[in-house]
Amino acid sequence: KAGVTQTPRYLIKTRGQQVTLSCSPISGHRSVSWYQQTPGQGLQFLFEYFSETQRNKGNFPGRFSGRQFSNSRSEMNVSTLELGDSALYLCASSRTEGSTEAFFGQGTRLTVV
């Protein structure tokens, strides 16, 4: 059974650009959550999607957005990139709402220059 797949693994963007990251959850999982990991702030919850609807959102500016498709794949978008957006972005999938476990992908390392 394939795990959570995140693409691309590495990305370099210029300040002011926008970026889209992709996450394919484990087959049969319908909930996808996104986290940002930085050395200073640690792991912070961005948002969660279930059945194509955003269920929860963390404390991030509106430049951070996401969506989920009918096949449960999810994308997150960051517009007007800032240097501080450089981070490891992790996606986690859960079978459904009310899950007891979340499975993480290997992450996308975004560097903003």
Added chain:
Amino acid sequence: AQSVTQLDSQVPVFEEAPVELRCNYSSSVSVYLFWYVQYPNQGLQLLLKYLSGSTLVKGINGFEAEFNKSQTSFHLRKPSVHISDTAEYFCAVSDLGRAEKLVFGKGTKLTVNP
């Protein structure tokens, strides 16, 4: 609001020594508790979880953790570590039935020296 405090940012130990990584949480509701491990340039791998029942939880790679409700702690232990256990360890908490939204501690970097 929930919060997690990992009391040690770095823990160096020698190979085959025991180790304890400390975690305290704060929550006004009943919670699920988790320990994840992250190897360099990798995602997070679940070591173990506490949902309910027995307060001693056994996980993968010989790790175990004990849930202490009165002290709001969930410390991770291993009786004998290996070089390969060198990694960063994260304690996390979620509301019951809400593992889709985790609150993480800042992490503890475990370094196992020969």
